[in-house]
Every structure is written in structure tokens, then in C-alpha cells.
Amino acid sequence: MSGRTIEITETVLRDAHQSLMATRMSTEDMLPIIEKMDKVGYFSLECWGGATFDASIRFLNEDPWDRLREIRKRAPNTKLQMLLRGQNLLGYRHYADDVVDKFVEKSIENGIDVFRIFDALNDVRNLEASLKAVKKFGGHAQLTICYTISDVHTIPYFIDLAKQMQKMGADSICIKDMAGILTPYVAKDLVRALKEVITVPLSLHTHATSGTSQMTYLMAVEAGVDMIDTAISPFAEGTSQPPTETLAICLNEGENHTKLDVALLEDIADYFKPIRDKYLANELLNPKMMGSDPKALIYQVPGGMLSNLLSQLKQANATDRYDEVLKEVPRVRADLGFPPLVTPMSQMVGTQAVFNVLADERYKIVPNEIKEYLRGAYGQTPVPVEEEFRKSIIHDDPVITDRPANHIDPEFDRLKNELGELAKSDEDVLTYALFPQVGKAFLEKKYQTSVNTSQSINKHETEDTVIRISARM
Numbered sequence: 425m426s427g428r429t430i431e432i433t434e435t436v437l438r439d440a441h442q443s444l445m446a447t448r449m450s451t452e453d454m455l456p457i458i459e460k461m462d463k464v465g466y467f468s469l470e471c472w473g474g475a476t477f478d479a480s481i482r483f484l485n486e487d488p489w490d491r492l493r494e495i496r497k498r499a500p501n502t503k504l505q506m507l508l509r510g511q512n513l514l515g516y517r518h519y520a521d522d523v524v525d526k527f528v529e530k531s532i533e534n535g536i537d538v539f540r541i542f543d544a545l546n547d548v549r550n551l552e553a554s555l556k557a558v559k560k561f562g563g564h565a566q567l568t569i570c571y572t573i574s575d576v577h578t579i580p581y582f583i584d585l586a587k588q589m590q591k592m593g594a595d596s597i598c599i600k601d602m603a604g605i606l607t608p609y610v611a612k613d614l615v616r617a618l619k620e621v622i623t624v625p626l627s628l629h630t631h632a633t634s635g636t637s638q639m640t641y642l643m644a645v646e647a648g649v650d651m652i653d654t655a656i657s658p659f660a661e662g663t664s665q666p667p668t669e670t671l672a673i674c675l676n677e678g679e680n681h682t683k684l685d686v687a688l689l690e691d692i693a694d695y696f697k698p699i700r701d702k703y704l705a706n707e708l709l710n711p712k713m714m715g716s717d718p719k720a721l722i723y724q725v726p727g728g729m730l731s732n733l734l735s736q737l738k739q740a741n742a743t744d745r746y747d748e749v750l751k752e753v754p755r756v757r758a759d760l761g762f763p764p765l766v767t768p769m770s771q772m773v774g775t776q777a778v779f780n781v782l783a784d785e786r787y788k789i790v791p792n793e794i795k796e797y798l799r800g801a802y803g804q805t806p807v808p809v810e811e812e813f814r815k816s817i818i819h820d821d822p823v824i825t826d827r828p829a830n831h832i833d834p835e836f837d838r839l840k841n842e843l844g845e846l847a848k849s850d851e852d853v854l855t856y857a858l859f860p861q862v863g864k865a866f867l868e869k870k871y872q873t874s875v876n877t878s879q880s881i882n883k884h885e886t887e888d889t890v891i892r893i894s895a896r897m
């Protein structure tokens with residue numbers, strides 16, 4: 425184990441601002457520093473995927489594909505990484521395999537090297553199509569275990585998953601602790617156990633939410649982890665990752681070293697400080713997100729979800745019910761068979777919990793996504809859902825038990841036709857495929873046409889319901 429190089433993925437361009445301030449960092453704020461970041465010695469810059477795509481078109485009026493190309497131009501030496509939700513891609517439903525294939529092809533063409541691919545339920549069948557596409561187009565496929573805590577999510581369960589992923593052809597495997605609930609001693613046991621059964625590199629992703637992240641990383645490194653994710657200090661801590669500089673300096677004092685240039689890291693931190701202050705001043709960044717909250721260890725709620733719950737309650741003038749909602753989250757999760765709280769499950773469970781509390785009656789209102797979930801459309805639940813509960817929501821609707829995408833016909837050409845003259849490129853079609861309403865409105869603005877906007881809205885009944893419903897509350 426001695427003298428290893430620990431590889432670092434920098435998250436400031438994706439997860440850090442996604443977790444701290446609902447993914448609102450603009451491309452303009454990123455580009456001037458990319459060339460310097462390219463010289464630091466990072467394994468990769470996580471800069472795309474997750475909610476960046478959605479936030480770009482919904483709130484920033486930016487083309488996410490442009491952002492990717494601009495970053496790529498300025499970072500010729502460092503791998504660019506994205507977070508991909510398996511068959512969900514970056515949207516909120518499952519797509520047909522041909523859309524998955526095209527999305528991966530275009531992502532690689534525009535600059536992505538490393539795909540961190542996960543499925544919210546850890547149903548590996550939902551990783552198959554994207555894995556196949558990443559291999560086909562020459563990318564690095566990092567298959568991802570969503571870490572969560574429940575009676576079924578034990579070390580043997582995770583070992584079994586990691587073995588399956590390696591066998592499927594993963595180039596590396598990531599333990600994704602989106603909630604920051606992986607505590608140091610558990611991390612040590614888990615990393616050790618996984619390193620015993622896999623030969624591909626092992627990455628660990630955690631959040632500083634509960635205050636354990638540096639301890640967790642140190643233990644994981646000692647136990648043999650190969651790669652970790654950190655965020656440059658102005659956008660570190662709280663619901664984000666621990667600071668890159670701190671980890672680089674501390675790890676370098678031990679047996680295992682990073683390749684990071686600490687002097688450059690300081691410059692990068694200096695660059696991002698006034699940017700952070702700007703977002704604090706315009707209140708996109710809530711200082712509440714920047715502290716540590718060991719409650720995460722009790723409620724097992726990821727940081728991004730905490731900030732979403734808070735903003736949903738704010739819109740409903742009900743922030744005083746925050747603690748009640750936090751207590752309702754694990755109850756909803758248990759009802760749903762203990763899904764890991766990661767997108768889209770975190771939004772679905774969170775929204776249901778908010779509904780249950782604000783309606784003063786559990787499951788009086790049930791979003792369509794939850795119904796689809798109970799119909800098996802998202803894949804296999806970690807623990808079977810109680811039949812009585814399922815029937816109380818979806819009655820006698822048929823339930824899918826094989827790979828959900830087997831039930832989705834090829835749809836790229838149909839989507840392209842639907843988009844009509846706004847489909848200037850395959851990238852545009854993909855933007856529309858992922859976000860039918862918001863994507864189309866974005867493209868209309870982009871190309872300044874006045875195509876009939878009322879038509880074809882709501883063709884996809886699952887689109888954005890969670891977000892729309894929550895936005896109303």
C-alpha cells in the first residue's frame with residue numbers, strides 16, 4: 425500500500441455549486457480560470473452532467489453544449505468528467521437506448537472523457553446501455569455504487585455490486601456518498617472490502633455535509649482508495665466536498681501523494697473567492713449550506729436535497745416545517761423500499777415528504793413519478809415495496825420487472841421530427857429530449873423563432889412534474 429499516487433477530481437465546476445447553490449454558477453465565471461486548472465495535475469475536472477444541463481437552460485439561458493466545448497478548448501491536458509444518471513441521462517425519466525447512445529456519442533465528441541454513471545436504485549441493468557455506448561465511443565466508464573444506509577445496504581451487498589460492475593466492464597468504480605453519511609470507520613471497512621474483490625481503480629465521492637468528509641477520505645486513502653473528489657476551498661465544505669488544498673497538503677505529508685501543484689491551487693482559490701462572495705451577495709448561495717450539519721447522519725439526506733427542501737418550503741411559506749419534513753423523508757423512503765436518496769429519487773422522495781407534511785395527510789397527493797416508480801418504471805427497488813402500499817397508490821396497474829428500457833421504443837428520430845426546424849443539430853435534439861418544455865423554449869430563444877409554442881407541450885407526461893409541482897408550492 426505504500427507510496428501510491430492519490431488522484432484528485434476537482435468538483436468546483438459541477439458538484440460544488442450544484443450542492444451549495446442549486447447549480448447556478450455561470451460559464452462566464454468558470455472560463456477565465458480553466459487554463460490554470462488544466463495545469464494543476466488533477467485526474468479530472470468534473471464540469472458537466474448532474475444538474476448543470478438543466479440549470480443552464482432553465483435559469484442561465486446558456487447552451488450547456490457550448491459550456492462543455494469552451495471548457496474543453498481551455499483544458500487540453502486534463503480529463504473532463506461528467507455525472508450521468510444511467511438510463512435517465514440528465515433528465516427525469518428513462519430514455520430509449522438509441523437516445524442514450526446518441527447522448528454519449530455527442531458528449532464525447534464535445535469533450536467528455538470520463539463518465540461517472542450511476543443508477544438511483546443501483547439496478548445495474550440501468551447502466552448497461554450507457555456503459556456500452558461509452559465503450560463504443562472510446563470514453564472511460566466509471567460505474568458507480570450509490571452509497572446509502574439501510575438493512576439491505578451492507579458490505580456484502582456493495583461487494584456484490586462492485587463485482588458485477590467490474591464484470592460488466594467498468595474502467596473504474598466509484599463509491600458515491602451523495603449524502604455525506606459515509607463515516608470514517610465504515611469507509612475504511614468498505615474500501616478495504618471492495619479493494620479485495622476488484623482490480624480496477626476505486627474512487628470515493630463524499631460530501632462535507634455532516635462534518636466527516638476529511639476523516640472519511642483519510643481513512644479511505646489509508647484503506648487503499650485510489651481517487652477522491654474535492655472542491656477548491658471557496659466552494660468547499662458544507663453541502664459541497666472538502667477543500668482541495670487541505671487534502672493535497674495533508675496527504676502529501678504521508679506515504680501517499682497527490683500530484684497537485686499547491687501554489688496553483690492557491691491562485692485558483694483566490695480567483696473563486698470573489699465569485700463566491702458575489703453569489704452570497706445575490707443570495708443564490710445561502711450561508712446555511714456552508715456549515716456542517718450532523719443531522720445528515722441521522723436523516724441521511726444529501727446536501728442538494730436539503731437545499732431543495734428548504735427552497736420548496738420557502739415558496740410555500742412553510743420553512744417552520746423543515747424539521748417535520750426532515751423526519752418524514754426516512755418514512756417515505758422506507759415505504760418506497762429504501763431507494764438511495766440521489767437524483768431523481770431524492771427529488772421524488774423529498775417532494776412526497778413535503779406533500780405529506782403540508783397536506784397534513786400522507787399520500788393524499790402523489791406525483792406521477794412516484795406512481796411510475798411503483799409501476800417498476802425505474803427498475804428494481806432495493807427492498808420489495810409492500811404490496812398493500814403499492815396497491816393503495818397504483819391499484820392494479822401492471823408492474824414492470826425486467827430492464828425498464830426494454831419497454832421504450834427507439835425515439836431519437838421521433839424527437840427530432842417533433843422538434844422540427846429547431847433541430848439544428850443532434851445536440852439540440854438531445855437538449856429537447858432531456859427537457860421537452862424548457863429545452864424547447866430555450867432553443868426557441870436561441871434561434872429566435874416563433875414556432876407554435878403551445879403545441880406538443882405535455883406530450884411527455886413525466887416531464888418535470890416534480891419540479892413544476894414543487895415550484896408551485
Ligand code: CO
Pocket residue numbers: 439601602629630631
Ligand atoms: Co455529489
